[in-house]
Amino acid sequence: MSIQADQGFLIVFENVTKSFGKVRALNSLSMHIPKGVSGLIGPNGAGKTTSLNLILGLIRPDSGNISVFGLDAVKDSLKIRKRIGVLHEKPYFPPNLTGVEFLRYVSQFYDEEASEDDIIQALLKVGLDEKVASRQIRTFSAGMVQRLGLAQALLHRAELVILDEPTANLDPLGRIEFTRIVTRINKDCGTSFLISSHILPELEKVCEWVSIIKEGRIADEGSLVNLAERWKVNKKENRILESVFESIFARELKL
């Protein structure tokens, strides 16, 4: 089966299956992620993190095809990773390095090493002060760590940034600021984002497209407007995703 950048989708999963021992994490998952800011939601154990790890080439699918930027995620994993930035759920950054030193270190992995200007620009984009970034990472607050994580993902002008639970450890103010940063970067730089999160109201504010995973398969996906129409949700209410989620998981919620 040929792999194509289908209809402007950045990421395409075609009947992807992945098991870990006896546990089937993904069960013939077929999913599409377009350009822009997209969300990936589902309950714990649905297969979100597995999907993200497959996109990054950290693990291989048992069967099926995954295409990222029209490239095979297994064979062309290195090429894909040159164009992607990632912020994992619980990111590990070397505690003894300063923020600036870490960004300098990261830039060495890419074809073009980032200049000091590039590093300062990346820090400015995420609202991290250069003075703060010159401190050791061990002294950073949770919000600063997340911002640094976003800066390292953006440093090499990534076309797509994957965020896995980016606001899970942040206070309400930090969450609002983080989502505003994501929206601004998407608008100003054209960078696409794929956000995996449990916090539905936040996703609703920033995402143009949402894919919903249930038990390793896609339950539904589309723009918020299309999802609202399909699930007969009142579009004027500011809880489209929550209502769609409740409808899809009604049996589990015993509604």
Place this chain on the structure above:
Amino acid sequence: MIEVNLFFLILPSLAVASSFSPLPGTSLIQQTNMLLLLSQFLSAIIFSRSIAGGLSRGEFKLLLTYPITRNNLIFTKLVVDTLIPFVIMTFVNAIGTYLSGAGLSAPFWLAELISLIAVTYIGGMTILIGLLLKSESTTMLVVLMIIFATEFATSSLPQSVQFVSVGGTWHALSSFIGPYGLVLHTNLGQQAALGVVEKIAVIFATVASSLFYSNRFMELD
């Protein structure tokens, strides 16, 4: 990214120096026994922290999101993690030799050779065990147990398998190493040479299998 501090230099240097005696012939076993054990312990600690610790901390998960291959990552870690304890033990050996007044004679260079063999042997083993267990403390414990079991049980092992341990190899080598070279035409000399070759073979086998199986071993959650 491994932290090295003066602890690794000062205390081992004093320990090595204290085991020296002025006569190189009689001090060789004492000097190198300490270096042998220190090399292996240091190697086990550094490799455990680097490989198994890297997996459990999420360092590998971070690094593999950048455009580098698993093989590149493991191989680079092998080289750097070998150099670090080897350089440390060189300092220890040099400081200990200086403090004892023995000078940079043949035992210093032979001690360097055995230190390199010990570091790469234990390092290769620790990489493989670390990739399997993915836990820094468990890997360190398992490797240290192997070191203790092989080093301290060396004398009770049949001579043909004594080269399993680094100490066993070294004892055979040091039995007939004169100030200027290895006596290869003797049966013992050939066995000792075989022991060194076996060591190198084990090192390459563990590194090759860890590279070959790294995709499976390093499947990240």
